[in-house]
Amino acid sequence: MKALQINQIVKAVKAIDYQSAHCFDWINHVTFDSRLCRPGSLFVPLIGGRTDGHDYVEEAIKNGASAYFWSRKVADAPEGACSIIVDDTLLAMQDLARYYRQLIHPLVVGITGSNGKTTTKDMIASVLGTSYKVHKTQGNYNNEIGLPQTILDMPEDTEVLVIEMGTSEAGEMHVLTEIAQPNFAVITLIGESHIEQLKTREGIAKEKASITDSMEEGTIIYPANEPLIPPFIPSRLKQLTFALEGASVEKASLWAENIQLKKHETRFTVDGEEFSLPVLGRHNVSNASAVILLGKCLNLSTEAIRKGLAGFDLTKNRNEWLKGVNGANLLNDAYNASPTSMTAILKGFQETEANDHKGRRMVVLGDMRELGEGAAQYHRDMAKVLDPELIDHVYLFGPLMDNLRQALVETWPENRISYIENDHSALIRLLKEDLQAGDDILFKASFGTGLLPVVESLRAIDE
Template sequence: MKKTIEQVAKWLDVKTNLKGIEITGVSINTRTLKAGDLFVPFRGEKVNGHLYVRHAIEAGAAAALWQRDEPSPPDDLPILIVDDCQKALQEMARAYRDELAVTVIGITGSNGKTSTKDLVASVLKPYFKVQKTQGNFNNELGLPLTILSLEEDTKFAVLEMGMSGFGQIQFLSELARPDYAVITNIGEAHMQDLGSREGIAQAKFEITAGLETHGKLFYDGDEPLLKPFVENFPQAVSFGFDDNNELTVTDIRATENGSTFMVSGIIDATFTIPVLGQHQVKNTLSAILIALEAGLTEEDIRKSLKDAALTDMRMQMIPAKDGATFINDAYNAAPSSMKAALNFIRETTMKEDKWVVLGDMLELGDQEREYHEAIEKSINSEINGVCLYGPRMEWLYTKLQDSFEGKLIWSKDDYQPIIDFLGKSISAKSVILVKGSRGMALENIIEPFTED
């Protein structure tokens, strides 16, 4: 973004006497602020960003916003007075989006949002200028910041959209106005806020609220809960494992380099991605559909998918010092993604000695015990050992005690017993799946086996 302070003031419909100041970015954090940024202060429960406005200017910010009801605005600093700093940030993003000639791809879903974002960006990046959501900047603050970070000549913006309640995805969609929207799946995350999987489906479908009239929705056609919403939505295109989808996938094979699979329907072809897991192959289908919309050929898509790069902790293969292989899928977890990861480890032929390290699944509401106990159905004799971490995993531990005597451990809040147990149990013949919600930080169990 490169705008004058007068242009920003016009976006916000505020008066200013400031002139000759160029704004080249927006920041809400003085620690990551860059010279030329407009600093936007927020009042939180513990920190009031207005206390850092002077420091931000001294650190190189070109100007700052100041909320009208905040006392003592400095008259010696370049500031714009606004009624509400959060709404001002969102309004700036809305105005900037209106000026850009960019194709916006919005992605939501219970699981796989970040992986799908990475796959879509990877397939387009060799041929176009692409920017994508960084980290977890996918909410009512992060999405506006992402839009305001777009360079004016960006061709595709791949924007992740997260939520915890009704109306949030609608707001983000109407702000970003996607040309293409993706719903990866409907899981159980945020059940405590949305009440049911039907409620989650309704909330995810809100991504169509801002979809451009010429736009298309690509959705998980294997999910029956989405069917009532897409029946009267002519721009919807389905993908998945079921033969009835408009793009379907078969013959998925795990290799040392990732996954090879065949697709049929809208396009008939074979592709390879450097990622493991059927659920990641399914995520790739929407990337293929968007690549076709962008005018890429089958060979273009094949080349770029072969080198696709995913954010860490998504079915990430990590070699251990002793020759074992960890599969780090510990960025997040819900019952559906847990089941998918366990299906992979059972079916893989990578190595013969198969272990799982599982952490609590969070935000499941009143049914959390039921969901944790149900994991037992995805663990059988093909898995040689099980390590469980977190207070909720005690429910699963109780279920498995008779089946994995001597090859089962549970720790409520200490990684070390699991690290010691694995250290005595695994070898170069072992592959270890690590899966849990982000709050469980299971990467701490992997680190001792990979450090020099």
């Protein structure tokens, strides 16, 4: 980050008090992890449900921290670094991020949506990186803590900030967009993620569309076949839409056509120009369509957009092919799941060309969380997506997946369905026994279901 003097930080966060002797010291690093502190660091002691970062301030100072926020009694502030007294350490961090975003003044692209945020972020960063110096959200740093951290990690020479914006409760997006202040906003889709908290798809759409709250001008890009979004978009913004061939909409700003699905590649055309992606699935063509629209808004050449999409790097645990035990191939998409995202990856896995698969096609599906009262039915509905002609075996994990098991046994042979309620070790043993050379097996579940350790246990030793 660009170095800031402590007196700048004090003003930016409207601090109650600070150690004036240190006011001209410089800060070039902000972190809420005391272990990462070094000389020049500002430590932010966050208060969580189980821990209070104030308990780690002395450790941060030992590791070299030059300053820290403090919201306890002033007299209790440890010596050895500049204490900046604030009412709320998280709010102070957010205020500092807002100030720093304005100081660096990059073009800001905000991405939200029920699914596809991280992949779309990676695509955008790759495409815009062909022409600009880009800084993007790392991992899943997309909430009220991760977003300001992403901004504060931004190098001084950043031209475009590509920032993922996640939300699970009403009102959270408003906080994020007031900090990030995007010039361009992308909504990937409206699904069922966090419907337990946001109650309805309309509630989800309203919350996602709140990404525009801080946009006095600019452009928003969203799917043409989602009628829930437009009512929440202010008329002052330019609106661009995208659609895939076969979509039941009359018009869109961009159409993706001639989609060809392969195991390791997806091809499609836009206005007669061919593009390719290093991932499978029509849902990723949808994500890429939003990226192409954004690239055109910024006057990137077709070749630059094509190059960026063909070579983008995926964030770990999303649509990730890995070498597995016994010569099997693991498709790891187990970081998170909702009915919409599970349907999308299942269709993509099933629709790939048959000659791409040397062995069997199998799936491991785990519970989808935070679906509220409709959770059982959402799981049963996956039976409509799974095709017994294309999938050789289904492994189900978690108590909610018993609903899908009950639906499948009505039409599937029972010897092609395996169900384990909650024993991860038993699932690992079963898969190690069953997997054969050439098998392709997909893993999909909510993070809390815990399939990621299962995937790790099944990776080939030389991976």
